[in-house]
Amino acid sequence: xxxxxxxxxxxxxxxxxxxxxxxxxxxxxxxxxxxxxxxxxxxxxxxxxxxxxxxxxxxxxxxxxxxxxxxxxxxxxxxxxxxxxxxxxxxxxxxxxxxxxxxxxxxxxxxxxxxxxxxxxxxxxxxxxxxxxxxxxxxxxxxxxxxxxxxxxxxxxxxxxxxxxxxxxxxxxxxxxxxxxxxxxxxxxxxxxxxxxxxxxxxxxxxxxxxxxxxxxxxxxxxxxxxxxxxxxxxxxxxxxxxxxxxxxxxxxxxxxxxxxxxxxxxxxxxxxxxxxxxxxxxxxxxxxxxxxxxxxxxxxxxxxxxxxxxxxxxxxxxxxxxxxxxxxxxxxxxxxxxxxxxxxxxxxxxxxxxxxxxxxxxxxxxxxxxxxxxxxxxxxxxxxxxxxxxxxxxxxxxxxxxxxxxxxxxxxxxxxxxxxxxxxxxxxxxxxxxxxxxxxxxxxxxxxxxxxxxxxxxxxxxxxxxxxxxxxxxxxxxxxxx
Ligand SMILES: Cc1ncc(COP(=O)(O)O)c(C=O)c1O
Numbered sequence: 001x002x003x004x005x006x007x008x009x010x011x012x013x014x015x016x017x018x019x020x021x022x023x024x025x026x027x028x029x030x031x032x033x034x035x036x037x038x039x040x041x042x043x044x045x046x047x048x049x050x051x052x053x054x055x056x057x058x059x060x061x062x063x064x065x066x067x068x069x070x071x072x073x074x075x076x077x078x079x080x081x082x083x084x085x086x087x088x089x090x091x092x093x094x095x096x097x098x099x100x101x102x103x104x105x106x107x108x109x110x111x112x113x114x115x116x117x118x119x120x121x122x123x124x125x126x127x128x129x130x131x132x133x134x135x136x137x138x139x140x141x142x143x144x145x146x147x148x149x150x151x152x153x154x155x156x157x158x159x160x161x162x163x164x165x166x167x168x169x170x171x172x173x174x175x176x177x178x179x180x181x182x183x184x185x186x187x188x189x190x191x192x193x194x195x196x197x198x199x200x201x202x203x204x205x206x207x208x209x210x211x212x213x214x215x216x217x218x219x220x221x222x223x224x225x226x227x228x229x230x231x232x233x234x235x236x237x238x239x240x241x242x243x244x245x246x247x248x249x250x251x252x253x254x255x256x257x258x259x260x261x262x263x264x265x266x267x268x269x270x271x272x273x274x275x276x277x278x279x280x281x282x283x284x285x286x287x288x289x290x291x292x293x294x295x296x297x298x299x300x301x302x303x304x305x306x307x308x309x310x311x312x313x314x315x316x317x318x319x320x321x322x323x324x325x326x327x328x329x330x331x332x333x334x335x336x337x338x339x340x341x342x343x344x345x346x347x348x349x350x351x352x353x354x355x356x357x358x359x360x361x362x363x364x365x366x367x368x369x370x371x372x373x374x375x376x377x378x379x380x381x382x383x384x385x386x387x388x389x390x391x392x393x394x395x396x397x398x399x400x401x402x403x404x405x406x407x408x409x410x411x412x413x414x415x416x417x418x419x420x421x422x423x424x425x426x427x428x429x430x431x432x433x434x435x436x437x438x439x440x441x442x443x444x445x446x447x448x449x450x451x452x453x454x455x456x457x458x459x460x461x462x463x464x465x466x467x468x469x470x471x472x473x474x475x476x477x478x479x480x481x482x483x
């Protein structure tokens with residue numbers, strides 16, 4: 001199971017490819033300017049010399065060691081690991097998209113621009129916002145962009161006092177991080193006994209130093225913030241703006257919009273809600289949509305439909321500028337547009353309904369075995385606590401997550417949100433069948449039984465994976481990324 005690196009298989013002189021004989025006259029040898037010695041290699045690069053079969057076998061073996069949505073149930077909470085339809089891949093691999101260059105003249109990329117324009121129109125409708133940008137390449141990048149827009153709005157209105165962003169204590173870590181990167185200070189809003197934003201605490205925190213409040217709805221406990229209209233009124237009355245972290249849009253799309261709830265800025269994770277691949281760090285897409293007043297601050301260029309067709313518009317003077325190399329992760333945008341067209345309005349609504357139904361079904365199967373600290377019912381995901389189990393048996397949330405790997409499941413999200421101890425957060429998504437959910441529930445219930453009868457067995461898990469337990473702190477703090 002221990003796959004060597006290609007460089008370890010290297011044999012001098014072995015190669016996978018032969019260039020064809022040169023059949024053109026030599027003559028292209030142009031004198032290039034000399035590179036300064038500091039930029040030149042002092043010795044030949046150490047590259048693996050391997051045969052084609054070595055390469056194919058290496059990567060095929062590696063591919064069987066990873067876990068993906070296509071290989072098994074992947075209930076990773078807060079990540080919406082839904083099935084990525086293969087039709088999206090087919091469309092995104094069309095040469096009409098892949099052979100384009102972002103610097104081509106706009107008259108030659110009208111099809112690509114129409115995909116982007118139509119996608120923006122659809123996302124504006126789904127979120128209830130006026131318009132947006134497709135440039136950000138991840139959710140966190142969308143947060144960075146959205147908060148920059150909020151900052152630009154207050155700067156333009158001469159309101160320099162507004163330097164604070166409020167985030168609930170259940171917020172995803174990227175929320176406070178994005179606020180801090182934008183130069184805001186972050187204040188935490190405590191949760192009430194139901195796991196929702198504590199309205200009284202929020203009221204106490206709102207003043208003329210608050211630029212905005214970042215919320216996700218449903219929140220990271222999978223609970224709908226039922227006081228959202230009151231919250232929106234409170235934030236706006238205090239002169240602040242309301243930011244929607246769209247990572248959990250899968251629960252509500254087609255049912256209601258962040259616009260209906262009073263949000264001013266929204267980011268979406270196309271790699272969660274709109275059926276595009278994620279994991280392993282990307283590529284993703286985190287479009288940002290805003291209410292009418294904030295449109296002039298969006299990154300430029302905007303995409304406009306004019307008499308001659310689609311065009312880039314660089315004219316906005318209030319724009320925060322560009323936030324991406326070119327126009328975003330274009331092929332991810334193609335996949336998301338394909339997903340929306342294929343699903344249609346009814347399909348999008350049905351996906352949200354089934355995501356909520358599946359999560360509630362799994363919750364109902366597990367709540368007799370594991371304790372559920374917040375909410376009898378949930379939206380698209382829920383969080384159980386293994387604190388009691390750990391106290392009684394010594395088996396932790398980590399041990400159960402690792403044991404799930406031996407049973408063929410990707411573990412749920414662990415130890416998040418932080419307000420739940422020994423947390424496991426499940427998000428089955430709409431893609432899973434009732435049979436799969438039953439098998440997963442049976443496995444978890446069986447693992448809880450093993451925790452009581454043979455805790456050491458779970459402490460050893462996983463037994464079947466290429467890598468067993470790693471030193472997680474060392475892996476995060478001192479990753480070895482090269483041979
Ligand atoms: C609630 C929430 N917000 C924001 C993000 C950040 O999204 P990304 O990972 O695309 O940067 C995530 C990612 O898991 C999330 O769950």
